[in-house]
Amino acid sequence: MGVHQTSTAPRRTRLVSHARRAMVFGLGKLLVGVALMAAAFHLVEVRRNGPLPPVYNIGFLAVGMLGFFVGVFTSFADLKSALQWLRAARRSADDLGPHAFSHTLDDEHRLHVLTPADADAFFDLITHNHDFLADWLTPETLVESRADAVDRLHELDEARRAGLVVPVGIRKAGELVGVVGLGPIDSKRRSAQIYYWIDQTSQGRGLVTRSCSALLDYAFEELRLRRVVIRCEPRNTRSCAVAERLGFVLEGTLRQCERRGEELIDLRIYAMLRDEYAGAHGD
Ligand SMILES: CC(C)(COP(=O)(O)OP(=O)(O)OC[C@H]1O[C@@H](n2cnc3c(N)ncnc32)[C@H](O)[C@@H]1OP(=O)(O)O)[C@@H](O)C(=O)NCCC(=O)NCCS
DSSP states (O other): OOOOOOOOHHHHHHHHHHHHHHHHHHHHHHHHHHHHHHHHHHHHHHTTTSSSOHHHHHHHHHHHHHHHHHHHHHHHHHHHHHHHHHHHHHHHTTOOOTTOOEEEOSSSEEEEEOOGGGHHHHHHHHHHTHHHHHTTSOTTTSOOSHHHHHHHHHHHHHHHHTTSOEEEEEEETTEEEEEEEEEEEETTTTEEEEEEEEOGGGTTSSHHHHHHHHHHHIIIIISOOSEEEEEEOTTOHHHHHHHHHTTOEEEEEEEEEEEETTEEEEEEEEEEEHHHHHHHTTO
């Protein structure tokens, strides 16, 4: 198993630089908002006894107030992100915590735990593949903004530290090209679900199958789970093929068990038990 901790120093530097950038943007927007408001009041004051009718003053004030409120509102989002980056940086100075999964797939591709430092890359990857993924993934996964991506990856990071999920990035020469993960992990029943998605142009190379195979080693050997499940729609043939290629057993189909938008969808349940994994690995 290739599970190890990586050096946290460059990661920390990156997080601090994200925080600094978000802070500069936030303060910049705040300043622009305040400046617009001050300029509007100044114009009104200067033109108090001028030739322009009062309606112009109302216009100046409206623009000033709008600028102020937009500036304040958007700067709060940036400042919130900055605080989250700083929190992540402080934590990364210690260590990545439990389940810091890492594994080398081949010369080019590597798996490494997904952390808040991946928020920008995560958002860009989802945005780039939005139409491709929208048919298959839940709306919570399809984050709509960078701030949502930061929040989502923070939630996942907390859940990983609590032992509930193992979120992992598939990286090509360091660049995020897909996500696989274990979760939710039910430690009482010693079971978990595997989920996955990948950049459309990176399909067809076995990256997801090989990544899931490495996660299965982790699930059965390190976490000592008894059962791992894959849930996918019958019409998602590529996803079903991953489960079948890995040797999962089709246990059945839950009919109209989930809502996707207006539609009720069926889900196939594929599972692998500890004994089946051990049998396939010659134990
Ligand atoms: C589902 C999804 C992850 C499958 O991706 P994928 O690229 O088909 O899966 P893999 O990376 O395992 O690649 C398998 C292909 O690589 C080939 N391959 C090449 N080398 C391989 C290797 N060493 N091991 C396994 N397969 C290999 C396989 O033969 C297969 O080829 P095919 O596409 O001609 O059938 C992808 O289609 C996706 O992200 N879909 C949208 C999101 C989604 O549906 N997620 C799942 C929700 S349940």
